Amino acid sequence: MTLPRWLAPGALAFALVWLLLLAAGRTAFFNDPGTFWHVRTGELILEQGFLREDPFTFTFAGTWWVPYQWLGEVPMALVHGAAGFDGLLLFAVSVVAAVFAWLTARFLRSGLHPIVVLSTAALALAASASHLHVRPHLFTLAATAAVFVLLAETDVARPKLKRLFWLVPLCVVWANVHGGVLGGIGTIGIAFAGWIAFWKLGRPSPVKSWRDVRVLALAGAGCALSPLVGPYGPDLPKTWFVIMGASELREIIIEHRPLDVTQPYAWPVLALAVLFLFVLWGTKRNAVRVVWLLPLVWFALSVSRCRHVSLFAVSAFVCIAAMWKHTSWALWMAARRPDFYQPGSAVSRPLWASLWLPVALVALSFSLQVARLPVPVIGSGWAKHAPENWPLDVLDVLKEHEPREGAPNKLFNSGYSDGGFVIYHAPGYRVFVDDRCEVFGGPWLKAFVEAQADPAPAFADWEQKHGPFDFALTRTGTPFDVLFRQRPGWVLVKESPTATFYRRALSR
Secondary structure, rough: OOOOOOOOOHHHHHHHHHHHHHHOOOOHOOOOOOOHHHHHHHHHHHOOOOOOOOOOOOOOOOOEOOOOOHHHHHHHHHHHHHHHHHHHHHHHHHHHHHHHHHHHHHHHHHOEOOHHHHHHHHHHHHHHHHHOOOHHHHHHHHHHHHHHHHHHHHHOOOOOOOHHHHHHHHOOOOHHHOHHHHHHHHHHHHHHHHHHHHHHHOOOOOOOHHHHHHHHHHHHHHHHHHOOOOOOOOHHHHHHHHHHHHHHHHHHOOHOOOOOOOHHHHHHHHHHHHHHHHHHOOOOHHHOHHHHHHHHHHHHHHHHHHHHHHHHHHHHHHHHHHHHHHHHHHHHHHHHHOOOOOOOOOOOOOHHHHHHHHHHHHEEEEHHHHHHOOOOOOOOOOOOOOOOOOOOHHHHHHOOOOOOOOOOOEEOOOOOHHHHHHHHHHHOOEOOOOHHHHHHHHHHHHHHHHHOOHHHHHHHHHHHHHHOOHHHHOOOOOOOHHHHOOOEEEEEEOOOOOOEEEEOOOOO
């Protein structure tokens, strides 16, 4: 079937992925506690200006902290103010759909059958799925795709190398949205160094002279210095290195752990890696480009920390599309199966043919959400928080007892994921802990997690250091919950299958 000129394949790919993610992700996109405190941080920046101290906890209140994802948090706060969590889901899903639709459309231009291309896109999307949440990290997904597309096109077509200077403003924005820019800068640096090495070795490279080397050096220096451009300057990389240096996070936080090949989330990652290696193996050895090898680096990083799997997925997808026509598989299929591969058969369409449908869908959905019209999937009221993940059953009493300004407000929460929930829903409390690793540090968080098994000794130390707690939010049936049930001076306010809320008897 041939599509009309006014409808591009990328537009249909966007609509398909967009609807799929909206339908399937109404709760899954909100399973990260960062969503809550990112929104609240953006609101505080809009109200008070740029923060430099922790405003959320009583354990680390007033200590140094900078919201290093501020340029992602402010838009999140604005979208949330206009359309609530529905708007956040809409724009998160739209970013992911735009990335995969764009990469799918690029691959379709190779002339490969849509079934093969869409299957590859589906595999890459499935490999990314475990880390698709409403948070600034999604910008890193999009920026990584953009970096790999630009590098891959430069490596093969060798356009003017000056176009690589576009990487500098991209990295400036990226640095202020998410710390994943370090991975982007590292990718750019490896690609540039590899191009120079391939040039000197007589291998395929866009570098042809020392003048080209100077262009790469200037562009690379601009990217390397980009994290210093912004309101926080060197505090941004300082924060990133605090997190990267906390080796304990690999033991206590799931997304920092090594890839667990026994878990279902890892299976599409491994399948995509096998497909990538299969395509790379079929590439003529004298045609291999530097950029095509870079997904191997991201796969190694994904094995080390599974939070990188989405970045491996987009890098592998870009490079599979770039390598395909240079493989023996492509030559064989063009000769024997032209029904599945016809190079040069793609139909050229204007840019607007790719944009009008995505823009119309997003605009329609956002309008419905702003107007608070409850239309399934695309309208208001669709986004939900999974009750099994969040203490929704005690939210009523949590808000009922929320302290006014100046009143005792120390809330002990037995899980760091619940800290973000309270920060958003009941900001009058000051929480004990949340998941901002750069605030607490790896050793402190590890000690907190270890105290879950036998909390009494640690709890006594915490109260001695931070003073008496005023409220407590525990997960029902946990050792911390048992501790508060048995501890004198505490009143059980409400219990649910998920969580239990307590107050100190003298706090009212």
